[in-house]
Amino acid sequence: MKQLHAVNNLCSNLYQVPNLETFRNNLANHGIDLTRKKCTTLQVNVGQLCNQSCRHCHLDAGPLRKEIMNENTASEVIKLAGRFRFEMIDITGGAPEMNPHITTLVSKLAPLTNTLILRSNLTAIAAEKQNGLLELLAGKRVAIIASLPSLNEAQSESQRGENTFAPSIRALRKLNALGYGLPDSDLELNLVCNPTGAFLPSSQEQVEKRFRQMLARKWGILFNNLYVFANVPLGRFLTWLEDSDNLESYILKLAAHFNPCTLEGLMCRSLISVSWDGYLFDCDFNQSLQLYMGNRRKHVSELQSLPGPGDTIAVSEHCYTCTAGSGFT
Amino acid sequence: MDTYYHPKDLPKFAEMSEGAPELAEKFFDYYSAVFAEGELTQREKSLIALAVAHAVQCPYCIDAYTQDCLEKGSNVNEMTEAIHVATAIRGGASLVHGVQMRNIADKISL
Numbered sequence: 001m002k003q004l005h006a007v008n009n010l011c012s013n014l015y016q017v018p019n020l021e022t023f024r025n026n027l028a029n030h031g032i033d034l035t036r037k038k039c040t041t042l043q044v045n046v047g048q049l050c051n052q053s054c055r056h057c058h059l060d061a062g063p064l065r066k067e068i069m070n071e072n073t074a075s076e077v078i079k080l081a082g083r084f085r086f087e088m089i090d091i092t093g094g095a096p097e098m099n100p101h102i103t104t105l106v107s108k109l110a111p112l113t114n115t116l117i118l119r120s121n122l123t124a125i126a127a128e129k130q131n132g133l134l135e136l137l138a139g140k141r142v143a144i145i146a147s148l149p150s151l152n153e154a155q156s157e158s159q160r161g162e163n164t165f166a167p168s169i170r171a172l173r174k175l176n177a178l179g180y181g182l183p184d185s186d187l188e189l190n191l192v193c194n195p196t197g198a199f200l201p202s203s204q205e206q207v208e209k210r211f212r213q214m215l216a217r218k219w220g221i222l223f224n225n226l227y228v229f230a231n232v233p234l235g236r237f238l239t240w241l242e243d244s245d246n247l248e249s250y251i252l253k254l255a256a257h258f259n260p261c262t263l264e265g266l267m268c269r270s271l272i273s274v275s276w277d278g279y280l281f282d283c284d285f286n287q288s289l290q291l292y293m294g295n296r297r298k299h300v301s302e303l304q305s306l307p308g309p310g311d312t313i314a315v316s317e318h319c320y321t322c323t324a325g326s327g328f329t
Numbered sequence: 330m331d332t333y334y335h336p337k338d339l340p341k342f343a344e345m346s347e348g349a350p351e352l353a354e355k356f357f358d359y360y361s362a363v364f365a366e367g368e369l370t371q372r373e374k375s376l377i378a379l380a381v382a383h384a385v386q387c388p389y390c391i392d393a394y395t396q397d398c399l400e401k402g403s404n405v406n407e408m409t410e411a412i413h414v415a416t417a418i419r420g421g422a423s424l425v426h427g428v429q430m431r432n433i434a435d436k437i438s439l
Contacts, residue, residue, distance in 0.1 A: 152404040195400065202401045206371060210402060 014289075014317035015233070017248050020255055023319045030260055034269075034313055039306040041271040042113075043090040044077050045069075045284055046099040048276060051124050054147075054160045056194055058234040058288050061094040068094075073278040074101045076301045080274075081112040084306055089113040090271075092284060095124035103136055110140035117143045119192075123164050126171035138178045143188035145227075146172065149196050151214045159196045172221045181223040191226040198246040200257060200325055201228035230254065232321045234288040251317065257324040266322055268313050274300050282313045283322075291316060334388045342389070372401040379408055380415035 013020045027034055047068035050061040069077075081089060089109050096102055096118055110116045118125075118137060125134065125144070137144065146168075150156040153165040160168075172189075175181060181189030191211065195201050208226035215221040231237050233251055241247040263269075272293065273281040278300045280293040291314045292298065293307065346353030364374050375397045382390030398408050 150402075150404060152406065154406070155404040197399060199396050199400045203371070206366070207402050210370075210372070 015247060015251050017251055020251055020317060023315050023317050026255070026258060026320075027315075032260060032263060034263060034266075034315065035309070036307050036311040036313060037269045037309055039084075039270055039272055039308065040087040041090060041267070042077075042081060042084075042086040042088070043092060043271055043273040043284060044105070044109075045092050045273065045275050045287060046074070046094065046096045046102065046105065048094045049098050050093060050095040050121065051098065051127070052095070052121050052161050052164060053236070054121070055240055056159055056196075056231040056237040058232045058237060058285055059094070060235045060288075065094065067276045068099055069101065069276045069278075071101055071104075073276070073300070074099075074105055076278055076299075077274055078105070078108045078112075080300050080303060081109055086113050088115045088117065090117040090119065092119040094276075095121055097124040097127070097133060103133065106136055106140055106142060110142065115143060116140065117145055119145045120147070120171075121160070121164075122146045122148065122168040122171040126167065126174050134174065134178060138180070138187055141186060143190065144175065144180060145190045145192055146175075147192050147194070148172070148211075149194050151211065151218075155196050159194065169219050169221070172215070172223070173219060176220075176222055181221075183222070189223045191223050193226055193228050194231050195228075198231075198241060198244070198250040198253075200253065201230055204228045204326060228326075230321050230324055232285050232288075232318055234285060234318050251320065254320040254324045255317075258320060259323060259325060262323045262326065268322075272303075272307065285318055285321075286314055286316075289316060289318070336392060339389045339392060372398075372403055375401045376403055376407065376411040380411040383412045384415040384419050 013022045021029070045059075048059050048061040048065040049063070049068050050057075050065070051063060053062035089112070091102075091105060091109070093099070097120065099105070106116065106118070125137075125146075136142075147160070148156070148168060149159045156165045156168070157163070172181075175189055178187065179185045180187040193201065193207055193211070201207070204227060207228055211226050212223070215223070233241055233247065233254075238247070241250055268282040268286075271283065273284050273287065275281060275287045280298050280300060280303065281287050281291065282293050286292070293314065294312070295314055343353075343357070346357070364371060364378075367374075369377075375394055378390065379394040379398050382394050395408070398411075
């Protein structure tokens with residue numbers, strides 16, 4: 001298996017695919033210098049433990065993973081959020097709900113930012129053992145970004161695993177019952193829809209319209225916004241692409257859909273990403289490659305100043321995902 | 330040439346503009362307009378295209394519109410039903426011509 005975990009393994013391009021221009025060269029060919037803007041968002045990956053093993057996961061998250069943010073690192077993250085004012089703090093995983101310090105993180109980070117987001121796979125957030133978490137999230141006005149790839153059970157479960165669709169629908173209804181996603185409510189519920197295979201996502205506007213109609217009609221579910229994201233060829237998804245002989249066509253398709261207009265809004269330009277063990281990256285995807293921010297392994301406790309306008313961003317060929325079509329939000 | 334159809338030929342579709350660029354431009358403009366969002370959604374149009382692709386048995390179109398249907402948010406069950414629609418019409422078209430057979434047979438039979 002050719003699974004790639006470290007930048008040291010790079011050949012001419014990350015995927016060793018003939019005819020694939022490196023992302024860096026592609027930017028140069030377009031006369032683009034991809035650098036940072038003002039840093040406004042802190043993304044915190046609290047660990048790779050997850051109750052699901054989604055086939056598109058770029059981090060190989062799953063039930064057997066031991067990499068979980070501990071109390072000390074969580075405390076350093078909270079200190080960081082106190083030292084610098086972030087407009088947005090974005091908690092992700094794995095399943096963040098499974099981190100034993102999640103309630104502390106939510107409680108202490110919420111007052112330190114304008115918008116606190118929790119990314120959820122839906123089945124973990126509504127699990128019995130999470131008693132009280134939903135109420136805490138609602139109380140702290142935490143926005144929820146939930147994954148729902150398809151309105152079709154078989155198609156959804158082909159990505160997220162067996163017996164995940166019905167619990168996801170139940171979780172959405174539970175969130176609605178708490179006020180999430182309802183008109184005139186300040187509890188925001190946004191959905192994320194990733195393609196269920198080696199193809200690009202549809203128009204965000206059209207998918208959102210269809211999901212809004214169908215979720216309301218079939219299950220009475222409401223939500224605020226829907227975002228479509230292409231799958232990033234890393235981690236478990238990369239393994240599947242290789243095993244199914246889809247890697248070359250998929251990465252070439254992403255590269256062929258390179259859209260310079262996406263560069264202005266790329267999240268890596270305004271975000272720092274902290275890994276479960278407290279190290280700093282330009283985005284969550286770079287964690288999968290151990291592609292450190294500033295190309296230096298730096299711990300959150302060492303960060304004296306935020307990266308600023310003009311600072312470099314670590315890139316590789318997986319970055320074609322965020323620049324394909326209408327891009328990544 | 331080991332086969333008449335090759336997947337790598339599909340992206341060469343635009344090369345058909347060579348030789349008759351004005352006609353090709355009209356065709357491709359029309360093609361784009363047909364598949365734009367209208368009274369039918371792009372997803373619905375893609376399902377129709379997939380069904381027609383099977384009716385005309387075009388491997389290029391089947392490849393292109395299988396991917397397009399998935400990218401537009403359709404699932405395999407919906408795509409399979411669309412192909413059954415094409416199959417029903419195609420099969421029905423044969424069967425309904427049996428009426429002509431019966432008319433002729435009636436006319437010349439005792």
